[in-house]
Amino acid sequence: MKILVATEKPFAAEAVNGIKEVIENAGHKLVLLEKGSKADLINAVSDAEGLIVRSDIVDKEVFDAAKQLKVVVRAGAGYDNIDLAEATAKGVCVMNTPGQNSNAVAELVFGMAIMMIRNNYNGKAGTELKEKSLGIHAYGQVGRNVARIAKGFNMTVTALDPFVKDEDMTAEGVKPMHTVEELYSNNQFVSLHIPATAQTKQSVTKELICKLPQNGVLINTARKEVIDEAGLAAALEVRPDIRYIADVKPNNAEELTEKFGDRVFFTPKKMGAQTAEANIKAGIAAAEQVVAHLRDGWNHFQVNK
Numbered sequence: 025m026k027i028l029v030a031t032e033k034p035f036a037a038e039a040v041n042g043i044k045e046v047i048e049n050a051g052h053k054l055v056l057l058e059k060g061s062k063a064d065l066i067n068a069v070s071d072a073e074g075l076i077v078r079s080d081i082v083d084k085e086v087f088d089a090a091k092q093l094k095v096v097v098r099a100g101a102g103y104d105n106i107d108l109a110e111a112t113a114k115g116v117c118v119m120n121t122p123g124q125n126s127n128a129v130a131e132l133v134f135g136m137a138i139m140m141i142r143n144n145y146n147g148k149a150g151t152e153l154k155e156k157s158l159g160i161h162a163y164g165q166v167g168r169n170v171a172r173i174a175k176g177f178n179m180t181v182t183a184l185d186p187f188v189k190d191e192d193m194t195a196e197g198v199k200p201m202h203t204v205e206e207l208y209s210n211n212q213f214v215s216l217h218i219p220a221t222a223q224t225k226q227s228v229t230k231e232l233i234c235k236l237p238q239n240g241v242l243i244n245t246a247r248k249e250v251i252d253e254a255g256l257a258a259a260l261e262v263r264p265d266i267r268y269i270a271d272v273k274p275n276n277a278e279e280l281t282e283k284f285g286d287r288v289f290f291t292p293k294k295m296g297a298q299t300a301e302a303n304i305k306a307g308i309a310a311a312e313q314v315v316a317h318l319r320d321g322w323n324h325f326q327v328n329k
């Protein structure tokens with residue numbers, strides 16, 4: 025059977041080799057489409073039984089073209105790029121690979137935070153993370169890795185997640201918070217790890233951002249959609265001490281950079297999961313999941329049940 029790996033942002037070469045091995049050992053054929061256009065994807069998916077993507081958009085047009093498709097695996101965590109209703113209507117199983125790239129994203133949180141608080145290494149005295157407060161907005165796989173690393177920096181760590189029990193956080197040395205207001209008011213650093221859903225989109229508002237204490241730093245390695253971007257601009261305007269770091273360039277990036285200069289930073293391309301280790305883990309897990317699904321319908325991480 026044909027399994028298409030279509031990634032606008034290519035996996036590391038070692039990951040592609042591993043994916044190829046898993047697919048070929050199971051007797052399938054790998055077709056690799058890197059940096060392709062939507063038209064290339066539509067063309068390549070037409071006779072594929074399995075599809076592996078990253079943040080690539082898999083919408084109705086793609087599903088309409090994919091006449092043989094049985095399974096799509098998003099090699100990563102967030103699956104907001106996939107039209108789940110359309111997949112379900114066409115009887116296609118959609119899975120993600122939870123946890124496989126979470127350490128990479130968590131490490132970038134600190135990489136970007138340090139770059140910001142050391143003034144982009146411009147020679148001016150910066151500040152340290154030690155003994156500062158960190159609020160983790162959603163305590164999932166990435167949030168947990170962020171907490172683990174933060175403890176190494178000797179930060180005080182709190183988190184908000186209605187789906188995680190207080191005692192589970194406490195057992196991991198993390199103080200539970202119960203409202204967003206409480207999380208933002210009590211932490212100089214807030215790191216966002218909420219998925220982009222109908223409930224969370226635009227939920228980080230001016231009012232919330234302005235609750236950050238003096239010299240607050242908001243770090244977004246989640247999705248740009250969770251931020252109310254006009255509200256972010258307004259918050260940065262009224263609170264000249266606040267800084268914003270994102271691995272997801274906002275739509276108003278140009279305006280923000282022009283107005284706020286070094287107080288904002290955006291990676292030019294989403295880089296959180298872009299390490300060889302994360303590519304290998306998420307890519308190979310995706311390949312194994314596609315193979316297992318085509319073998320016997322395995323669907324452990326199905327997200328469109």
Ligand code: 3PG
Pocket residue numbers: 033078079080099100101102103125246294295296297298
């Ligand atoms: C994820 O949801 O897994 C991350 O945002 C990584 O996305 P990427 O695979 O497009 O880098």
